[in-house]
Amino acid sequence: MQLTLDKFTKSFGDTDVIADMDLTVRDGEMLALLGPSGCGKSTTLFAIAGIHRVSGGRILFGDRDVSDLPSQKRNVGVVFQNYALYPHMTVAENIAFPLEVAGQDRATIKREVRAIAELVHIEKLLNRKPAELSGGQQQRVALARAIVRRPAVLLLDEPLANLDAKLRLEMRSEIRRIQQETGITAILVTHDQVEAMSMCDRVAIMNEGEILQIDSPTEMYRAPVSRFVAGFLGNPPITFLEGVTDGRGDVDLDGLKLPLPARLEALPGGHAVTLGIRPEHFGQSRGVPLRGKVRFIEPQGRETLFDILLENGAMLRSIQPVRQDLSVGDAVSFNLDTEAMLVFAETGERL
Numbered sequence: 001m002q003l004t005l006d007k008f009t010k011s012f013g014d015t016d017v018i019a020d021m022d023l024t025v026r027d028g029e030m031l032a033l034l035g036p037s038g039c040g041k042s043t044t045l046f047a048i049a050g051i052h053r054v055s056g057g058r059i060l061f062g063d064r065d066v067s068d069l070p071s072q073k074r075n076v077g078v079v080f081q082n083y084a085l086y087p088h089m090t091v092a093e094n095i096a097f098p099l100e101v102a103g104q105d106r107a108t109i110k111r112e113v114r115a116i117a118e119l120v121h122i123e124k125l126l127n128r129k130p131a132e133l134s135g136g137q138q139q140r141v142a143l144a145r146a147i148v149r150r151p152a153v154l155l156l157d158e159p160l161a162n163l164d165a166k167l168r169l170e171m172r173s174e175i176r177r178i179q180q181e182t183g184i185t186a187i188l189v190t191h192d193q194v195e196a197m198s199m200c201d202r203v204a205i206m207n208e209g210e211i212l213q214i215d216s217p218t219e220m221y222r223a224p225v226s227r228f229v230a231g232f233l234g235n236p237p238i239t240f241l242e243g244v245t246d247g248r249g250d251v252d253l254d255g256l257k258l259p260l261p262a263r264l265e266a267l268p269g270g271h272a273v274t275l276g277i278r279p280e281h282f283g284q285s286r287g288v289p290l291r292g293k294v295r296f297i298e299p300q301g302r303e304t305l306f307d308i309l310l311e312n313g314a315m316l317r318s319i320q321p322v323r324q325d326l327s328v329g330d331a332v333s334f335n336l337d338t339e340a341m342l343v344f345a346e347t348g349e350r351l
């Protein structure tokens with residue numbers, strides 16, 4: 001089911017949290033709402049769920065305006081960070097609950113609970129109480145309960161935040177598998193860019209109640225619209241260097257000149273710009289050699305991360321296939337692929 005926000009607005013008292021937000025989530029798509037704390041992700045999700053009333057605009061499920069429907073009438077599945085399972089009920093009873101509320105008969109409930117438990121891989125846990133489950137198992141039960149009514153949309157608010165790193169990784173691909181197998185349109189709220197990029201078809205980046213960009217993870221990483229978006233994606237993060245164009249195809253940084261990417265060579269001089277340099281574009285075979293000193297080495301198993309202090313005092317990060325020939329303090333010359341640099345205007349917009 002396609003989900004549309006049409007000029008969705010939400011205020012609390014005098015505070016406008018979201019103003020005139022437009023968003024379409026395609027049928028069967030999983031979309032991430034990604035942004036810093038307080039930007040309005042949960043507020044948006046709660047409004048879609050019907051927990052908050054909209055202050056303006058409309059929310060559509062398919063062609064149907066649900067803005068004024070109470071939560072129970074919208075058929076949404078919701079999973080929160082703190083699972084909120086009913087502690088006195090067994091797993092089977094927890095999953096069955098939404099079906100009971102909907103007045104389904106016993107045989108249907110039994111069949112549906114079993115089918116969902118199989119899908120989510122918790123068939124063996126049906127008679128346990130939530131307290132007898134691990135965090136990951138509880139999360140699976142919460143997911144099963146959210147999708148047992150085959151909701152029009154599945155809303156996930158930081159569902160993995162309480163899990164340890166290994167479980168988070170496992171549940172990341174599990175949630176995606178289940179969403180794809182069921183074909184439920186889903187929104188994942190997160191402030192973890194890796195989660196957003198690895199789980200979702202498209203990512204919407206939000207800041208201060210506004211959507212700044214919606215794109216596939218690959219496209220958003222390749223062509224962020226602004227410095228803010230670029231800074232939000234990438235691990236280890238992009239490095240920003242401030243400079244001024246010289247009108248002859250170069251940027252003057254403090255004590256260093258770097259060529260602009262060819263397509264931006266004609267930029268007029270005297271403009272303040274920010275260069276965005278990703279670690280995978282520094283220290284490879286091609287580019288402009290830059291001299292510096294190794295300041296920090298972080299072996300990451302498959303790759304090694306270096307912090308290089310350039311001669312002009314700027315620090316650049318480099319990620320390379322494992323290498324053990326360097327030590328902290330060594331003088332190095334690494335190539336910077338200046339064609340791959342992102343260049344931002346003073347306003348933050350990408351050029």
Ligand SMILES: Nc1ncnc2c1ncn2[C@@H]1O[C@H](COP(=O)(O)OP(=O)(O)OP(=O)(O)O)[C@@H](O)[C@H]1O
Nearest residue numbers: 012015017035036037038039040041042043044191
């Ligand atoms: N019930 C409320 N009353 C007043 N202000 C609220 C209420 N709920 C949220 N807000 C405000 O709305 C803004 C957005 O909050 P929201 O919970 O949507 O952020 P978020 O993006 O989910 O952040 P986080 O990543 O920390 O969960 C915040 O400034 C918050 O203080």
Ligand SMILES: [Mg+2]
Nearest residue numbers: 041042043157
């Ligand atoms: Mg939130």
